Amino acid sequence: MEKVLIVEDSKVFARVLIRKIEDELFFDTSWASTYEETVYILEESPEQPDFFVAVVDLHLPDSPDGHTVDYLIAKGIPVIVYTGAFDEEYRDAIWAKRVVDYVLKEAPDSLDYVCNLVKRIYKNxxxxxxxxxxxxxxxxxxxxxxxxxxxxxxxxxxxxxxxxxxxxxxxxxxxxxxxxxxxxxxxxxxxxxxxxxxxxxxxxxxxxxxxxxxxxxxxxxxxxxxxxxxxxxxxxxxxxxxxxxxxxxxxxxxxEASIRDALTGLYNRRYFFDAGKKFHSLALRDSMTLAVAMIDIDFFKKVNDTHGHKAGDEVLKHVAEGLSGRFRGSDIVARYGGEEFCVLAVNMNRQAALTVFDELRRSIERSRTRVDGASISVTVSIGVCCEPHKSLEEMLATADAMLYQCKRSGRNRVLAS
Incomplete structure (x- = not known):
């Protein structure tokens, strides 16, 4: 599971950064407040997470000279330096280490800039x-x-x-x-x-x-x-x-505006079937593996009834952003209708699909949509079909049956055929 590593000795600032990355970008994070904790997470933690980027403060209690940056770069992790200290000579020395960027905390929009960098590194x-x-x-x-x-x-x-x-x-x-x-x-x-x-x-x-x-x-x-x-x-x-x-x-x-859903920006249902059928034909001919998933927001009517339709739209957009950020350019992510979404993932076997979609489920459960001061949390149920069957429609029907089982067995879960 790819994650973002936050290395920051300020508990308050770390909490703000973690919340922004998890809520807006849907990435999991790990936090270290010292150089020693950083080493532990990378070398001794039972999870052994795979970090695609690290956001690092230069001056830590046990590493005031930026040694943490050298350590992470040696580990092959791209580093965004995020610090309140500015010194032209020291800044040049940090750039010489080949960091992703050197960002000052004083700038009012620096948090947005760092989040954009994190998103860009993931896409790169x-x-x-x-x-x-x-x-x-x-x-x-x-x-x-x-x-x-x-x-x-x-x-x-x-x-x-x-x-x-x-x-x-x-x-x-x-x-x-x-x-x-x-x-x-x-x-x-x-x-x-x-x-x-x-x-x-x-x-x-x-x-x-x-x-x-x-x-x-x-x-x-x-x-x-x-x-x-x-x-x-x-x-x-x-x-x-x-x-x-x-x-x-x-x-x-x-x-792509003509083939996109106007509210969420995801592909629309028509494009999903047009492109998906071509992928399905290739899968049958070339033994390429496909996974098709149906995703439904649990108790979505309650969101509309409690917070209004504007909040419901924001929740749909929020979940859609989480979906689009999790899958590759070769995959098709679409809004199927209402609060339902569908995904066609190329060359993804059953075990990989269970892992990927469960990570998605947990990231949505953990994130929050903020509308007019309200913090709204939702969960999703996901049904997945990993058997090619005779047609894309049959794969969707199987995924939908798995989704129905998720709903009957308590929601907020993933089931695959």
Whole structure:
């Protein structure tokens, strides 16, 4: 189970951060108030959780010099430094350790910024980026920067190799292209890519140490999304990369509006059947495993009756956000109707499905929806079908039967066929 590690000696501040991450992002958290507790959680705790990111205060009672950051990075955990201390020289030293970011607690919107970083790091592991540069040293430098943020990274030493890699890996979302390369330079590479890939599908950032005044404009005119002059600061690099990826996501969301539920933003029922049937046919032909789940909010009518329909809508959106944040891009998460949702998960066997959906159930049970000062908690019942049957409709019917059993046996549980 992937979790967020909070390392913070202030109990009050840790509680605020934990509540925000669990309520808004639906991630489980573990909290350590000292370096010693951090080591215990990672090395001696019976659970042995898998942390995809850590939010760390620099100055702890038993580690005032930021040694905790070194320890976590050595463990391969991306680290967001979240501290009230600001010193330009010390800050540069922390950045040199290759942290995700250095965030000051004084900023009023810093909590929101940290939560966005946590969400971005979780998404990044599903995003592939290609670095095209004839210098192996510079490729390695950019690769290390990207891997700090948990991206999947590929390298190309020239434009021709970049085109070959792109043709073999259509899921690539960002290209970072050096201008000076032998054979095909960065401008020619960008021009060639734009014949096949639109800016809203694949982002390109041109980079160069050239002092040519109009080089940035030339890159933008042939189709690059952005341009970055070398040498660049790590913070600027991350901001440009994130900005490009955020724009791709925004465009994708606009394009998908017609196949999305207006209230929750999840796929609608029509899309679930259209796309789901294609997945089901592939599963029957290629022995790909599928899991289909029906999810229902327990006692949802009581929420509407007690708090009003506005609160009911907020609960639906809250649960939908928890669902969308838990599954991969290859899965289909949809609002089936009313307070029911459905999920089609690709290449997920029965045991994995039970684990994933039970983690989802517990995260929803633990989280809260806040509406006009009221804190509303709900639970969900989940029925899962892991047998392909003859059709998607039969899988849904089986999942619905499992859901009915959940309701009859007490709700707030997961049952799978």
């Amino acid at each position: 592991k599903y995003i592939s980026i290609l670095v095209a540069d004839d210098s192996a040293t510079l490729r390695r430098h950019v690769r290390r920067l990207l891997e700090v943020h948990d991206f999947s990274v590929m390298e190309a030493s020239d434009g021709e190799e970049a085109l070959r890699l792109l043709s073999r890996n259509p899921a690539l979302r960002l290209l970072i292209a050096e201008y000076h390369m032998p054979g095909m330079d960065g401008l020619e590479l960008t021009r060639a890519i734009r014949r096949e890939h639109r800016k809203e599908d694949l982002a390109i950032i041109g980079v160069s140490a050239s002092t040519e005044e109009l080089l940035s404009a030339r890159f933008l005119k042939v189709g690059a999304n952005d341009y970055l002059a070398k040498p660049f600061a790590s913070e600027e690099f991350y901001c440009r990369v994130t900005q490009c990826l955020d724009m791709l996501e925004l465009v994708r969301k606009l394009k």
